[in-house]
Amino acid sequence: MKKNKVLLLSVCISASMGITALAGQWTQDASGWYYQNDDGSHPTNQWFQDFDGTWYYLNESGYMLTNGAAPDGRTVGDDGAWVQPVTGETKTVLREINNWVIGDVWNHGYCDFYHYEYDGKDSTGQSIDIDYALQLFKDSYKKKAGYNAYINSLSDDYAALKTAWGKLSGESDKLYKHFESGVQQTGNDTDTAIFVQYRDAFSKCISEKK
DSSP, X not given: OOTTOOOBOEEETTTTEEEOOOOEEEEEETTEEEEEETTSOOOOSEEEEOTTSOEEEEOTTSBBOOSEEOTTSOEEOTTSBBOOOOOSXXXXXXXXXXXXXXXXIIIIIIHHHHHHHHHSSOTTSOOOOHHHHHHHHHHHHTTHHHHXXXXXXXXXXXXXXXXXXXXXXXXXXXXXXXXXTXXXXXXXXXXXXXXXXXXXXXXXXXXXXX
16 A cells, blocks of 8 residues: 555445545555545545555545455455455366466566576576566465455365465465565575475365365
């Protein structure tokens, strides 16, 4: 979340959202983030769409809801963004999540990042626009909240998989925070061995469910 963002206020054409665009800015105080319009008013009790398409819910006091459910039942994550539900046949969704972990999070994310830290190249030894790569990674990482909600909703038949995901998710978030502000060439590479261990355990759990 950044201050001074120009947002699009929206309320869907469905029951919960209309489309009204107003200029203003995000402001943070001791109680949280709220949005102040140019006329000094504060939107309340509604969904609010950022310029990048991200949805937030502003409560009765105008503060952004985090890590909870809005009155209409939709949930938001720790960052306040709406967690779009993931649906589909279980095996198909789990393969999708596994491909995302291996492809977007590892191959085009942490693997490239730690190689860049060491020698300024990607994991294949090629030149890389690291700032652009990091932005793409952050955009893709927004999927994680939905995947997390999906896996946590699985039955106890998936207990081992859920345990592996919990470990993988936590380790991934640690690495995300490490790289979030930028990837710098330092001559040292970040230790990703624990992430790889949990990634492989998660993949194994999925293969055993086929």
